[in-house]
Amino acid sequence: MSTPAIERAVDERTYAAYSRPLLWRLVMTREFAMIVVLGLVFVYANGNVPNFDGPLTLYYLFLDTAPIMLIALPMTMVIITGEIDLSVASIMGLTSVTLGILHQDFGLSIPVAAVLTLLVGVLCGGFNGFLVAYVGLPSLAVTIGTLALFRGLAVGLLGTEAITDFPQRWTDLAKERLVPESSYPVILIPIGVLIVVFALLLHFSRFGRGVYEIGLNDQAARFSGVNVEATKFWLFVMSGAVSAFAGVYYTMRYGSARGDNAEFYELQVIAAVLLGGVSIFGGRGALHGVIAGVLLIGVISSALRLDNVSSNVTNIVIGVLLILSVISTSFLSWASGLRSRRARRAEAKASIRMKSGRTGAGNGSLDQ
Amino acid sequence: MKIQKQRFAALASLVLVAGLALTACGDDDDDGGGGGGGDSSAITFLPKNLGNPYFDASTTGGERAAEEFGGSIEEVGPDQATPDSQVSFINTAAQQGVGALVVSANDPTAICDALNEARDAGVKVITFDSDTDPECRDLFVNQADAEGIAKTQVEMIAEQIGGSGEIAILSAAANATNQNAWIELMEAELEANYPDIELVDTVYGDDDDQKSFDQTAALLSEHPNLKGIVSPTTVGIAAAARYLSDSEYKGKVALTGLGTPNQMREYIENGTVTEFALWNPEDLGYLAAFTANALAEGDIEGEEGDTFEAGDLGEYTVGADGVVLLGDPFVFNADNIDDFDF
Numbered sequence: 001m002s003t004p005a006i007e008r009a010v011d012e013r014t015y016a017a018y019s020r021p022l023l024w025r026l027v028m029t030r031e032f033a034m035i036v037v038l039g040l041v042f043v044y045a046n047g048n049v050p051n052f053d054g055p056l057t058l059y060y061l062f063l064d065t066a067p068i069m070l071i072a073l074p075m076t077m078v079i080i081t082g083e084i085d086l087s088v089a090s091i092m093g094l095t096s097v098t099l100g101i102l103h104q105d106f107g108l109s110i111p112v113a114a115v116l117t118l119l120v121g122v123l124c125g126g127f128n129g130f131l132v133a134y135v136g137l138p139s140l141a142v143t144i145g146t147l148a149l150f151r152g153l154a155v156g157l158l159g160t161e162a163i164t165d166f167p168q169r170w171t172d173l174a175k176e177r178l179v180p181e182s183s184y185p186v187i188l189i190p191i192g193v194l195i196v197v198f199a200l201l202l203h204f205s206r207f208g209r210g211v212y213e214i215g216l217n218d219q220a221a222r223f224s225g226v227n228v229e230a231t232k233f234w235l236f237v238m239s240g241a242v243s244a245f246a247g248v249y250y251t252m253r254y255g256s257a258r259g260d261n262a263e264f265y266e267l268q269v270i271a272a273v274l275l276g277g278v279s280i281f282g283g284r285g286a287l288h289g290v291i292a293g294v295l296l297i298g299v300i301s302s303a304l305r306l307d308n309v310s311s312n313v314t315n316i317v318i319g320v321l322l323i324l325s326v327i328s329t330s331f332l333s334w335a336s337g338l339r340s341r342r343a344r345r346a347e348a349k350a351s352i353r354m355k356s357g358r359t360g361a362g363n364g365s366l367d368q
Numbered sequence: 369m370k371i372q373k374q375r376f377a378a379l380a381s382l383v384l385v386a387g388l389a390l391t392a393c394g395d396d397d398d399d400g401g402g403g404g405g406g407d408s409s410a411i412t413f414l415p416k417n418l419g420n421p422y423f424d425a426s427t428t429g430g431e432r433a434a435e436e437f438g439g440s441i442e443e444v445g446p447d448q449a450t451p452d453s454q455v456s457f458i459n460t461a462a463q464q465g466v467g468a469l470v471v472s473a474n475d476p477t478a479i480c481d482a483l484n485e486a487r488d489a490g491v492k493v494i495t496f497d498s499d500t501d502p503e504c505r506d507l508f509v510n511q512a513d514a515e516g517i518a519k520t521q522v523e524m525i526a527e528q529i530g531g532s533g534e535i536a537i538l539s540a541a542a543n544a545t546n547q548n549a550w551i552e553l554m555e556a557e558l559e560a561n562y563p564d565i566e567l568v569d570t571v572y573g574d575d576d577d578q579k580s581f582d583q584t585a586a587l588l589s590e591h592p593n594l595k596g597i598v599s600p601t602t603v604g605i606a607a608a609a610r611y612l613s614d615s616e617y618k619g620k621v622a623l624t625g626l627g628t629p630n631q632m633r634e635y636i637e638n639g640t641v642t643e644f645a646l647w648n649p650e651d652l653g654y655l656a657a658f659t660a661n662a663l664a665e666g667d668i669e670g671e672e673g674d675t676f677e678a679g680d681l682g683e684y685t686v687g688a689d690g691v692v693l694l695g696d697p698f699v700f701n702a703d704n705i706d707d708f709d710f
Contacts, residue, residue: 051464056489060459164477175481254452256478263450305460308442310418311453 019340030277030329031289038296045303052306058183063175063253065298066187067092067246067262069291071269072276073198074239076290079273080202081214081232082282083132083139088243089265090150091124093258095247097154100163100257110170110252118244124150125240129233139236147266155259163257174252187249194242199287207231215282271318272297275325296321409439411660412461413653414471416498417449421630421710422649423472426497429653430470436679437661439467451478462486467664470656471505472497480504492663492670496656497649506663506670507690509656511647514546516696517600518553520645521625522562524699525596528622528642532564533595536587538608538625540575540601550600568594573604580607588617599625605644609635629700629708636705648698649710655681659692 018025026032045052071088078085095117102113128146132139178184202208210231213221222228251257276293278285297318304314413430415423427443434441444460446453451474461469462485469491473479476499483493483504496509525535537554539547551570558565568591573580580603588594599605605627612618618640627644635641658678661667668674674686684692700708 054463054465056459056463060456060463064456064459162475162478164475171481250452254455254478255481256451256475258451258475258478260450261452263448301456302460305444305456306463308444310444311447312418 029286029289030325030332031286031292033328034276034289034292034296034325038292038299041296041303042299045299049303049306052303055181055183057302057306059177059185061295061298061302062183062185062188064302065294066185066191066253067250067265068269068272068297069191069294070194070242070246070249071239071265072272072290072294073194073287074235074242075269075273076276076278076285076287077198077202077208077211078139078235078239079270079278079280080211080282080285081235082218083232083235084143084270084280085128085139085236085239086143086266086270087124087128087146087150088239088246088269089262090147090154091121091240091243092247092250092262092265093154093260094124094150094157095121095244096251096257096261097158097163097259099248099251100166101157104163104165110167114248117248118241121240121242121244121247122237123240125237125243126233128240129236132236133229133232151259151263154261158257158259160259164255166252166255166257171252171255174249190245195287195291202287211235212283215279215284217283268297271322275322277325277329279329409661409664410464410466411439411441411468411470411657411664412457412464412466413441413443413445413657414454414457414461414469415443415445416454416472416474417447418443418445419447420449423497425649425708425710426472426653426656429650429655430657432650433654433657433661433679437658439657439661441657442466449474451475454479455482458482458486461491462489465489466491468492468494468660470494470496470653470660471500473500474498476500492660494656494660494663496652502689505690507659507686507692509652509659509692509694511649511652511694512697513693514549514553516693517626517645518550518557520697520699521550521598521600522554522557524624524643524645525598525622526562526565528624529565529595531562534566534568534591534593535596535598536569536571536591536594537567538580538583538587538597538599538601538604539570539572540604542572544575544601547600554598554600573599573601573607575601575603577603577607580604581611584608584611588615588621594621596622596624599623599627601625602627602631602646605641606631606635609640613638613640626697627700628710629705630710632700633705636700636702643699643701645697645699647694648708651681651698652694654679655684655692655694659684 020028051057075085075088098120099113099117102108102116103110108116124146128139128143131137131142174187176186178186178188202211210221210226213224213226214228214231218228247262250262254261272294273285273290274280274293275296276285276290278290300317300321301314304317411430411434413427415426417423427441430441444457446457454471454474455478458469458471458479459482469486471479471483471493473495480501483500487493487506493505494507494509495505497511499505499508499510502508529535537551539551555567558567569587571583571587573583584597584607587597597608599608605623605625608623609632612621612623613635623641624644626646628646632641632644655678658676658681662676663670668676668686670686670690672686672688672690675683678684686692
């Protein structure tokens with residue numbers, strides 16, 4: 001008697017692919033909320049903060065946030081797997097020093113030195129990745145260690161001096177505008193390319209599915225065929241490589257290779273990623289939210305600086321915002337949980353009513 | 369596959385919206401361009417970092433100056449003394465179109481381009497305390513020059529030992545550029561004007577507290593007739609004072625040189641040291657603010673030989689390489705040390 005019912009269940013899905021329509025799913029998310037907040041803050045600042053609507057604001061905003069934006073891309077994927085990479089800023093410092101030494105002491109041209117520098121970044125990331133993925137150490141401990149290690153190497157290699165004799169051509173390129181007088185620097189091109197690459201990788205590829213699955217449950221991911229070790233390893237390598245690129249950009253933008261370059265940037269990157277709606281526990285988050293998070297922090301600091309608010313206050317504002325955003329996530333998931341529980345209860349009641357109706361009918365038929 | 373396409377379409381539409389938004393911002397920019405409320409009497413002070421007593425004093429001096437010439441001073445700065453954190457504040461000053469930016473550079477080169485961008489935007493750039501490369505700023509307000517430092521130190525020690533006797537120098541490292549230049553000038557000054565004073569020894573404490581302490585002990589045992597020690601380094605003078613204050617030589621062997629009030633307060637109070645020199649950061653900030661105002665108001669161009677008034681410090685002249693010199697070092701003693709906290 002029960003066989004036909006099972007067959008029916010196999011043939012056709014009795015539930016929808018998604019519980020909500022596409023537009024709803026796009027709009028009612030943390031990511032979209034962050035984009036809306038970004039828009040509101042921008043419009044508010046434009047109207048109320050003196051000089052914010054000036055021609056230099058966006059230009060400096062992009063230059064300042066570029067390294068954070070770059071590193072936030074791989075960091076998003078690392079955090080979605082439930083891991084973390086705290087060594088990114090130290091890799092920036094180390095690669096900045098490497099670039100300086102290769103250029104000054106070994107006389108290499110900037111492009112050659114930059115390529116070797118990227119290799120250093122890949123090695124640094126590979127070292128992190130090996131320890132986390134294959135040795136199985138917790139990434140928090142590993143990358144706190146390499147945070148100190150890479151920074152120590154950077155300062156040790158160069159001491160307290162700075163290398164500053166970089167060719168004008170390359171230091172200018174870091175600040176070049178796409179079109180003269182426009183607000184968009186050329187660094188937006190590599191950023192744009194990397195955003196597309198990372199978006200395809202995270203949201204439209206098998207590798208990306210694996211990233212989410214590892215974050216949700218790495219045992220389940222393993223059983224469903226995800227190569228957990230390789231995925232984590234390559235994520236750390238990407239993080240190292242992109243940090244190295246950010247280090248090269250940073251060195252060229254400030255025209256100065258120093259051991260203490262980009263100190264504490266890792267906290268800004270992680271703050272931006274979390275603000276963008278990525279869960280620190282892994283498994284949740286999307287790239288457009290993170291991009292909005294990076295820009296939001298940039299716009300807020302820029303607006304507050306223009307208002308002559310001290311940097312301590314800026315830190316307080318960003319800290320409070322971060323906490324609010326984390327609370328709002330919990331609140332939203334609680335609220336949506338409430339909704340779906342209510343919906344499920346209503347559904348259950350309806351089906352009971354239906355079943356009892358059907359049973360009644362059955363009885364009736366038996367009676368006949 | 370169908371799902372993927374749908375998601376892709378959704379994402380693509382988001383990107384489009386974002387693109388539109390960005391373009392809109394771009395238009396805003398073009399309209400707003402040049403409309404910035406530049407205020408030529410506004411001066412921004414950008415120290416190496418905030419919460420540093422030395423720079424608190426210089427900003428106080430700047431504010432006092434602004435009250436006198438009727439301008440306004442805004443102090444901004446990073447928490448950490450790193451060059452990149454200074455750059456964003458320099459950029460902000462350029463966006464605000466302030467009249468002048470008074471900055472103590474964390475790195476002579478790293479903030480250069482940012483300063484030049486600010487100058488392109490019409491901001492006058494004055495460095496103080498710590499200079500940048502000369503082509504990145506309009507003027508540098510220098511706290512002290514080598515001649516003044518050497519002369520003041522010789523005057524102080526000569527007065528304290530009564531114009532005759534043996535003295536020694538406790539320096540920093542043997543190859544320290546600044547200290548060696550000062551020592552050379554001090555030797556010349558002694559030879560020319562103080563024939564009765566004999567410089568018997570120069571020792572090097574490497575700006576290390578313990579080594580300077582040991583070198584002081586060695587000096588005193590090797591030269592029993594020593595009447596005075598000059599230490600032209602803040603680490604050296606503090607270590608020597610610590611040794612003297614606990615020894616039989618306290619009050620008998622004079623000690624002077626370059627020190628900071630907070631390090632030396634104890635030894636001034638217990639009589640080990642009667643005077644020492646450094647510059648006065650408040651005067652430095654005061655002069656920097658007047659210099660900034662003179663440039664921003666167009667009273668001076670910043671050329672060598674330009675002169676301007678700096679309140680109760682008097683008249684100043686722009687020297688070679690766009691340097692304005694504060695003057696001879698400031699002498700700290702028991703009467704004035706409590707006015708300073710840095």
